Every structure is written in C-alpha cells, then in structure tokens.
Amino acid sequence: MIKRIFLTIYITVSVILFSSAATPNIELEVVVSGISESKGQLLIGIYDKEEGAFETSSQVAGKIVPAKAGKMQFKFQLPAGQYAIGVIHDSNSNNQLDTNFLGIPTEDYGFSNSANRPIFDKAKIKLLHSQTIQIDLQ
DSSP states (O other): OHHHHHHHHHHHHHHHHHHHTOOOOEEEEEEEEEEOOSOSEEEEEEESSSTTTTOGGGOSEEEEEEOOSEEEEEEEEEOSEEEEEEEEEETTOSSSOOBOTTSOBSSOEEEGGGOSSOOHHHHOEEESSOEEEEEEOO
C-alpha cells in the first residue's frame, strides 16, 4: 500500500514537472516603420494558423499602443512555430481598419514577410530562434 502511494506521488510530481518544462519561448521583435503621425494607436496582431488569420478573436498575441510617428519596436515571447503578423495604424482609435466606399483602406497597414494582403501563407514567417521582423506600413 505504501509503495502504491509513493508511486502515485512520484508519477504526479513527474507529470507536473514535465508539464511546466514546456518548450521555452523565443523572442520575436517586431519593428514597425512608416508611421505617418503620432495620432491614434497601433494594433498589432500575431496569428498562428490560416483559419481566422487577421481576425482579432484568433490572435495568439497582440498589442494596442499609442502611435508615435516614425518607427516603433515591440517584443513578444512565442513558442517556435509559424506566424503571420498584421499591423494597423488606427489613426482614429476605433479599433479597426477604416476603408472607403470601395473597400480601399484609408488607414495605414502592413504585414510580415512584406505581404501586401492579409493572406496567412504570404505573411507567414518561421520562428525558430530569436529574430527581428520589419513591417513597413503602406
């Protein structure tokens, strides 16, 4: 009976220790340039799968920060994997990318991998080690 209790405790502790020793996160630095003015906010979203990519509800990480003209840098800690990053300069702080009546964006935006559209496969990057990603707003 005592052996069984010790065995149960040993297995439980081993599982807890193994679970907490998950893959360490990798630092991803995102440098956003081309911020036209210190007005509104930047919306940064990071996505790890095509389904729901570039929708706020599907973000694995993100930030909303006051915009400063020029260049801004952000750091994230993420597990190794594939990610796509989208940035919006939400100049009127309404938490979305505004468009005109034709659907053409009226606020600046940008994507990882120099993608010109919000398509996961075009914007995806492989994060295997610490790295810096440059996103130029358009």
